[in-house]
Amino acid sequence: MxxxxxxxxxxxxxxxxxxxxxxxxxxxxxxxxxxxxxxxxxxxxxxxxxxxxxxxxxxxxxxxxxxxxxxxxxxxxxxxxxxxxxxxxxxxxxxxxHDLGVDPGLIKDGVEADLQRLLAAQIDLLGDGYTLIRREYFTAIGPVDILARDAKGATVAIELKRRGDIDGVEQLTRYLELLNRDPLLAPVRGIFAAQQIKPQARVLATDRGIECKTLDYDAMRGVDDSETRLF
Known part of the structure; x- marks a missing residue:
């Protein structure tokens, strides 16, 4: 340069x-x-x-x-x-x-893959008694981020986003429609999880019976203790 x-x-x-x-x-x-x-x-x-x-x-x-x-x-x-x-x-x-050499590129922190890995390891953040079935559960229209079971043994599909908007809710809705056709999984309910969820997305998810969950990424990776914060 x-x-x-x-x-x-x-x-x-x-x-x-x-x-x-x-x-x-x-x-x-x-x-x-x-x-x-x-x-x-x-x-x-x-x-x-x-x-x-x-x-x-x-x-x-x-x-x-x-x-x-x-x-x-x-x-x-x-x-x-x-x-x-x-x-x-x-x-x-x-x-x-100046010879800057080959740049390794930007490594983003807090991407969806990181959230998926952390939530799979801390699946109890969704509630007591949750167990992981698998990450990237394959379907004919794409992989579901996380498939889990709740304390009652019911199947739960979790869609993860850094910033949750209406498109993410629509995506999870399509997965739920397909998963509920499988008698081995049905009934399947959904959780829309993100670091931030837009108000419109929350309203749409609630209307469709989808639970919303806000994730604290820093707390999940152990660099921030939410219990010691004043706000």
Whole structure:
């Protein structure tokens, strides 16, 4: 990755036109060919950019008749369209390159797979006497996150979401309709479990006889003791 701080003006030419007047900015050139123009504000979003694949040419005043004061011009050409990002540099303030290596990617915490694993190991969070039948119980329309039995021996299908919305309730409803056709499992009731459940989803679930359960992910993984919190 190359990081350049320079006094520059920027023009985007193509399907649309945009102009950034002369100012000091951060120019980021990534190994994938993308070029981003940042200011010292606006959070993470660049002022302008060219997405990969793209090719960049660097021109000096000796190469072409550049306007007065321009010491270098970058022309970043999209490989897919006629769009161009033209950066006129008037002064180089800083220029450094860094090899960041291969990034392992973002590892999300609290994803549905984690909730499923933790709830299967702590199935008693659903109530006393619950036992696990299996995780990822296969059906013809997809796997049910957790299939369990309650204290009375009745079958319970649990659908897990990080944020529970109406689509999740609809999904569990389809599973219940299919599972209740199996005489070895019926009657099957449902539990819609999530870290957060939207009010509309809770109303729909309740109307369909589906129980809602809010999960405390931090408490489940042992990094937060809910009993010692004031709120």
């Amino acid at each position: 190359r990081l350049v701080i320079a006094k520059c003006s920027v023009d985007y030419v193509g399907r649309l036109k945009a102009h950034l007047p002369l100012a000091v900015r951060l120019l980021v050139l990534k190994a994938d060919g993308s070029v981003l123009v940042h200011s010292d504000g606006g959070s993470y979003k660049p002022l302008n950019w060219m997405s990969p694949p793209a090719n960049m040419r660097t021109l000096s005043p000796d190469d072409v008749d550049l306007e007065t004061g321009v010491v270098e011009q970058w022309i970043v050409q999209s490989a897919k369209t006629d769009d161009r990002l033209i950066i006129n540099i008037y002064e180089h303030i800083s220029d450094s390159s």
